[in-house]
Amino acid sequence: MSAEGVSALLVSYGRDLQAAGAAQDGESFTGRPEADDLLRQDPNALLLGILFTQGVPAERAWAGPWELRERLGHLDLARLASEPEAVRDAFQQPPMLHRFKNTLPAWVSDAAARLLDEYGGDASRIWPTGAHVLEVTERLCSFAGIGRKKSVMAVQILTRHFGVALEGLECGQVAYDVQVRRVFLRSGLVESDTPEAIEAAATLACPDSPGTLDLAAWLIGRQTCRPREPKCEECRLGGPCARRIWLTPHGVG
Ligand code: SF4
Structure with missing residues (x-):
């Protein structure tokens, strides 16, 4: 020992x-190719996925942005930000999209507004190539619904699975x-x-x-x-x- x-x-x-x-158990985050594709192709969906990773199994959490898009018919940031009731209703349709049926929709609308205001509507600007790990961790932590645990996990996923080249891996x-x-x-x-x-x-x-x-x-x-x-x-x-x-x-x- x-x-x-x-x-x-x-x-x-x-x-x-x-x-x-690797993502989790193998190559997939969600067990559903279409939901994995959305995370790979849309940084904004990836940021929303980070918000979902709490209180539910990981695969269900990461499939959340795809499920939300299916229910709303879009993941348009301006609409996510300006139509919080519609976002909340989409979460609360049976079966419930997430156990945090009130807080998570509010976090999604808040994150959409911040992405538009501060990052030009593009979450990848939170983690540009060459940014320092600590800088990205702090930026993520400043979103409602993302604490240090989620932020640290997200930085690992960005570098390990999505090939984002960050400085300061130590x-x-x-x-x-x-x-x-x-x-x-x-x-x-x-x-x-x-x-x-x-x-x-x-x-x-x-x-x-x-x-x-x-x-x-x-x-x-x-x-x-x-x-x-x-x-x-x-x-x-x-x-x-x-x-x-x-x-x-x-x-x-
Ligand atoms: S299952 Fe847990 S306690 Fe057992 S060998 Fe593995 S890490 Fe150790």
Whole structure:
């Protein structure tokens, strides 16, 4: 059992995922080609997708912008901004588009207005080639509905999956996500469940790009290091992992 061994395996897995441009489980964010295409082709839809990534399974969240466009018949920023009732009604049509049926529509209308006012209607101007990771993280954080966790995750996705060339990858981080936290705690990479401890451990493991560990830990948390009955025998961290399977991130039961 050793934290160094766990770190080495996580870094190696993270670099493999990065080289493959992996999204989540494989190449797809949503499990639906048409919804994946929209995210790839429309930076504004990608920004809306970031807003959706909360409180629902990841695939459902990332398919949200495509579903919203189907219901509204458009993703026109001016209309999203000026017709908040229509946006809210689209969310609340059964089946509900998202469990945050009131806050998320408001965030979408707010984001559309800000994209028009501050970015010329083009979300890719939030993350232009050569921008610094911290600058992009801060810009994303300034949108209603995007906190640090979503922002850090989004920067990793932009660089890993969408090929956005940002500077300062050594400042990119792992998201303080429940899957990541569970893996870091149980494997012995951290002793306490705090954002500072998780970020320090990721930086120690991969100083040139701590965010490399983000998707690797998230996938392991989702696939093998489950809250109950973790599959240690099948886990890629199984050898060196401390296997403290009784530990659970605080605040999540
Ligand atoms: S599933 Fe088991 S071996 Fe894998 S990270 Fe969790 S505790 Fe460690």
